[in-house]
Amino acid sequence: MPPVRVRFAPSPTGFFHIGSARTALFNWLYARHTGGVFVLRIEDTDKERNSEQFYNLIYDALTWLGLGWDEGPRVGGAHGPYLQSERAGIYREYLEKLKATGRTYEKDGAIYFRLLGERSEVFDEHRQKTVTKVQAAPTVIDDLIRGRVERVEDEDFVIVRSDGNPVFHFVNVVDDITMQISHVIRGEDHLSNTSKHVELFKALGAPVPQFAHIPLILKQNGPGKMSKRDQGALVEEYQKRGYLPEALVNFLALLGWNPGDDREKLPIAEIIRLFDLPGVNQSNARFDDKKLAHMNMVYLLELPADRFMALAKDYFARHPAVPALQDEAYFREVMLLAQPKLKGLEELPAYTAYFFTEDYPIDEKVKAKVLAKGDPKARLAELIAALPAMDFSSDAAVEEGIKALAAKNNLGFGDYQAVARLAVSGTNVGPSITGMFRVLGRDRVGKRLERFLAAV
């Protein structure tokens, strides 16, 4: 068995699509599972569309997702260069090889690949023109996911444009030969191209790699596959929104693959251990952002405090609309209070805003509701009076304090909780009131309670 060598070959178009991410992931997983090599190759033959930052977009996205490449740009390797724009000499060399077999011819300045078989002129109604059809033998594709697929390639096709630039089908095959790619794992949209590729491999006398065409990701709403313009289609969007890369990777792995049991949250090492190509589904999968959000929450909940802090800081740094943090220790306390309650990092600023300013809004609907029940003003006054004697050193101590006050007045904890929360945070959504009190501190809590009482 030759060593497993897989490749991910994006073109720098300025977007890193969620479908590309999954193709990269499946390649990476297969390489890691088999102990093989994961090659990154950039298909930048269309020079006008490429720019430096577009390349970086690819590197950044892969790095963020944790999909490191063993050979490719930045890391090098024995089969480079890894940018197609730097491989013109190799393409010329292979074009000569192909020409030597007599399987090419020139027409209108372009170079065509010649199929083997009887020829006839046919009017193609779909394209509204006369084309030369070839009665070629079917090409057999042994696909690791789809099984045996037969397809008849019935028209010669261009391999070098009239401007001298080789086209995708040709460079793709030449690169896979020279980079000794053993398994081509790519989207099912390439299945129809594969017969062209197989014929080229054969004509060049090269071994045909194993193919594995993975199902496509369909857009959430409406028909068709997910495209760059669809909501949630870009990896960088999740990065910006503070999604955890390991959550996105886990979610993506489950789109078209499963561990064979009911587990869904799987450590990447476990996914690597279990992943295999025959286990990949054959049918397309619809993208579900709700499920991704849920996966993200599960990961967020289990995140160690230090890692969460780092992510929170990073998120705040990238969203300067929220108050700057002066006191690191205080910031940390606030963040840790919020962590177990969040669905995603992007909720963080709104969820914690009132910890960082005295100018927080009061939710009028909540206010109306809270003030309508019992005698909240009296509760507030009692709480304010009890504050100086209360112990703020821990959540439990605060809880004791409020409970003692409630007991004294023959009331329950809840009689104080609702109105105190409203006064201190302006809303009825948030961390435990005891944690809020502790972190805000006696002075701030006292001022907020008094100010609120005075205003109602």
Next chain:
RNA sequence: GUCCCCAUCGUCUAGCCCGGUCAGGACACCACCCUUUCACGGUGAGAACCGGGGUUCGAAUCCCCGUGGGGACGCCA
């Protein structure tokens, strides 16, 4: 239009290869429980084998045909 791929709850899927368990899990939705708000969590409900033919004692599972969905038909990648 031609060719290729696919088909289990609304969605992701297990089961299919090696026919025979109330067709299992998760997300979403609903109800209840927990509760110090909001979440988390727990329990429960509703929810699927695309249709038709075969093969068979027996079909989600094997075969064929329809239908539906997706993709490809560029001197784009």
